[in-house]
Amino acid sequence: MQPADHSSRDDRPKPALVGLDWGTSSLRAHLFGSDGAVIETRTRPWGIRHLPEGGFDAAFTAVVGDWLADVPTLPVVACGMVGSRQGWREVPYARCPIDARSLAAALVPCDTGHGVLRIVPGAMVPGDRATRPERLPDVMRGEETQICGALARAPDLAAASLIVLPGTHSKWCRVRDGRLTAFTTFMTGELFAVLRDHSLLGAPGTRATAETGAHEHRDPTAAAFLRGVKIARDAGAEGIAGRLFSTRTLYLAGDLAAEDVTDHLSGLLIGDEIRSALADQETSCGRTPVLVGDPALCARYRAAFHEYGLEDPRILGDTAPTGLWTIATSLAIERQGAQLL
Amino acid sequence: MQPADHSSRDDRPKPALVGLDWGTSSLRAHLFGSDGAVIETRTRPWGIRHLPEGGFDAAFTAVVGDWLADVPTLPVVACGMVGSRQGWREVPYARCPIDARSLAAALVPCDTGHGVLRIVPGAMVPGDRATRPERLPDVMRGEETQICGALARAPDLAAASLIVLPGTHSKWCRVRDGRLTAFTTFMTGELFAVLRDHSLLGAPGTRATAETGAHEHRDPTAAAFLRGVKIARDAGAEGIAGRLFSTRTLYLAGDLAAEDVTDHLSGLLIGDEIRSALADQETSCGRTPVLVGDPALCARYRAAFHEYGLEDPRILGDTAPTGLWTIATSLAIERQGAQLL
Numbered sequence: 059m060q061p062a063d064h065s066s067r068d069d070r071p072k073p074a075l076v077g078l079d080w081g082t083s084s085l086r087a088h089l090f091g092s093d094g095a096v097i098e099t100r101t102r103p104w105g106i107r108h109l110p111e112g113g114f115d116a117a118f119t120a121v122v123g124d125w126l127a128d129v130p131t132l133p134v135v136a137c138g139m140v141g142s143r144q145g146w147r148e149v150p151y152a153r154c155p156i157d158a159r160s161l162a163a164a165l166v167p168c169d170t171g172h173g174v175l176r177i178v179p180g181a182m183v184p185g186d187r188a189t190r191p192e193r194l195p196d197v198m199r200g201e202e203t204q205i206c207g208a209l210a211r212a213p214d215l216a217a218a219s220l221i222v223l224p225g226t227h228s229k230w231c232r233v234r235d236g237r238l239t240a241f242t243t244f245m246t247g248e249l250f251a252v253l254r255d256h257s258l259l260g261a262p263g264t265r266a267t268a269e270t271g272a273h274e275h276r277d278p279t280a281a282a283f284l285r286g287v288k289i290a291r292d293a294g295a296e297g298i299a300g301r302l303f304s305t306r307t308l309y310l311a312g313d314l315a316a317e318d319v320t321d322h323l324s325g326l327l328i329g330d331e332i333r334s335a336l337a338d339q340e341t342s343c344g345r346t347p348v349l350v351g352d353p354a355l356c357a358r359y360r361a362a363f364h365e366y367g368l369e370d371p372r373i374l375g376d377t378a379p380t381g382l383w384t385i386a387t388s389l390a391i392e393r394q395g396a397q398l399l
Numbered sequence: 400m401q402p403a404d405h406s407s408r409d410d411r412p413k414p415a416l417v418g419l420d421w422g423t424s425s426l427r428a429h430l431f432g433s434d435g436a437v438i439e440t441r442t443r444p445w446g447i448r449h450l451p452e453g454g455f456d457a458a459f460t461a462v463v464g465d466w467l468a469d470v471p472t473l474p475v476v477a478c479g480m481v482g483s484r485q486g487w488r489e490v491p492y493a494r495c496p497i498d499a500r501s502l503a504a505a506l507v508p509c510d511t512g513h514g515v516l517r518i519v520p521g522a523m524v525p526g527d528r529a530t531r532p533e534r535l536p537d538v539m540r541g542e543e544t545q546i547c548g549a550l551a552r553a554p555d556l557a558a559a560s561l562i563v564l565p566g567t568h569s570k571w572c573r574v575r576d577g578r579l580t581a582f583t584t585f586m587t588g589e590l591f592a593v594l595r596d597h598s599l600l601g602a603p604g605t606r607a608t609a610e611t612g613a614h615e616h617r618d619p620t621a622a623a624f625l626r627g628v629k630i631a632r633d634a635g636a637e638g639i640a641g642r643l644f645s646t647r648t649l650y651l652a653g654d655l656a657a658e659d660v661t662d663h664l665s666g667l668l669i670g671d672e673i674r675s676a677l678a679d680q681e682t683s684c685g686r687t688p689v690l691v692g693d694p695a696l697c698a699r700y701r702a703a704f705h706e707y708g709l710e711d712p713r714i715l716g717d718t719a720p721t722g723l724w725t726i727a728t729s730l731a732i733e734r735q736g737a738q739l740l
Contacts, residue, residue: 185652192633194645195652243644252593292533297638299675303584304535311536334640
């Protein structure tokens with residue numbers, strides 16, 4: 059019997075899958091071993107709107123070309139905006155309810171010139187103009203994979219849960235019987251960025267600091283942030299429409315320091331997202347949300363939840379890699395044991 | 400007795416006042432006759448953020464230099480952002496309640512090199528962090544002059560009224576006993592512009608049409624606009640946070656044409672402003688608002704009011720010139736008969 063030598067090449071799990079999380083602003087490539095663990099992750103700033111010269115093909119080759127050269131038979135799956143109209147190949151949305159298995163069955167192949175890339179469809183809830191005009195359509199690309207990862211990592215969420223993925227477009231996702239049944243999008247992160255960078259509100263903060271980090275990179279318990287959350291909470295049914303300008307007036311009145319302006323704005327917007335979601339029984343299901351995504355941004359939402367008197371939420375972090383693995387293997391497991399795709 | 404000959408120069412009212420409405424994006428100069436009527440108006444794109452070479456001085460000379468050369472003793476008053484921190488001279492806000500007389504008493508002189516320019520102070524409602532933290536400060540510059548003009552033109556509004564000035568920063572103003580007592584700012588126009596120009600939402604509309612007019616220049620009864628208003632209205636206490644993304648999803652679903660995207664967005668935002676204002680008894684006073692400002696934008700608000708079941712509002716148009724005249728003459732009338740300032 060061979061001795062266990064972890065330095066020996068043969069002992070390492072063999073590469074079994076490449077998973078791409080390819081969004082608007084960045085590209086993350088994960089190399090998975092046959093045990094499902096991530097062997098290596100590479101992050102590049104090549105989101106679909108920031109591609110290098112040569113476009114999708116050049117980005118793909120540069121980030122995973124050597125992995126595929128080593129093991130030409132490696133299957134490759136991708137999720138995110140790469141499957142959108144502006145992506146490499148447009149992939150139709152899968153209609154909710156969905157789960158890893160139904161997404162796997164709907165993977166769409168895209169020829170890369172280095173073998174086939176299989177793209178995970180985004181998810182949609184259809185509108186219903188005829189019989190329920192108040193029901194608006196909603197869509198996601200990438201978050202469906204994070205939901206699959208969250209359910210794989212925390213199986214107790216499968217029966218019935220509310221999973222919130224904060225971000226540029228925050229998603230409040232309802233899960234029942236192991237499937238994503240419906241969700242609502244809040245454009246909180248995008249609102250924050252456009253107001254900070256292009257409105258009157260952002261100017262003092264931009265002048266106060268050369269640092270232009272997004273709201274996730276600030277102290278989640280900053281007093282100015284929590285004050286913004288409380289103003290949004292106390293607005294009640296009025297919402298923040300008539301309070302957004304406080305970001306300017308409190309600064310002019312000397313009651314908000316220039317360096318705290320962006321925290322105040324972030325608090326108002328995240329606070330309004332939570333207030334609005336909790337006001338809708340259908341969105342919030344009366345459950346304490348579980349948070350999935352960037353840990354720093356999740357910490358910010360956790361601090362805001364606290365101001366709403368919610369229980370301390372669980373934070374699962376980034377579940378996209380687990381989701382990619384789960385989707386890629388779910389059909390294979392069913393059909394062919396452990397063999398991938 | 401001299402015959403009435405209206406072509407004779409002597410018959411025209413003599414120039415008596417120059418009034419400047421000097422905002423962020425434009426400069427309007429009015430030459431008033433001794434009867435208070437406007438003899439001539441000049442509009443230039445020289446808002447305080449878009450000054451010509453030579454800055455305030457050059458803009459001032461170019462737009463009113465000849466009027467002052469003809470009648471060097473002409474008094475000049477100005478309202479708007481010209482009195483802000485980024486303006487020609489910063490003028491402290493006047494604290495509500497205010498009226499034309501108190502504003503006139505607080506005019507601040509600014510030496511132009513061509514005589515004195517008197518700047519109308521903006522108005523403020525102070526916050527009250529100590530005893531009423533939910534009461535946020537609010538400010539305006541320019542609208543206080545429009546309010547004075549509205550009350551001069553429609554004296555029946557003086558006793559008690561709600562005057563709405565739609566715009567980049569919409570103002571909902573409460574008037575009682577002839578004075579502006581309080582107001583609330585909604586950043587509706589600025590939100591519209593930054594979302595149209597810098598967010599994902601605006602792209603289809605921008606591609607659909609080379610015309611980049613602001614929302615005031617579109618059909619006020621366009622179906623897409625009214626649908627946006629209704630979605631905001633029916634959102635109730637949730638507000639539009641979870642519905643803003645419908646601007647994207649309805650388009651993706653083929654249920655909103657690219658050329659209607661900006662109307663939909665405008666309807667959502669104007670609808671949310673109205674919903675929020677009506678939800679607050681203190682903001683709306685339970686009264687039907689009177690509209691003051693750009694007639695096309697007022698028409699849009701009127702159409703939106705209709706969706707909220709409000710009575711058809713009166714529309715007063717641009718009352719800034721009347722306001723400038725009223726403020727400039729109010730103190731003079733009191734002190735020196737008809738002599739100005």
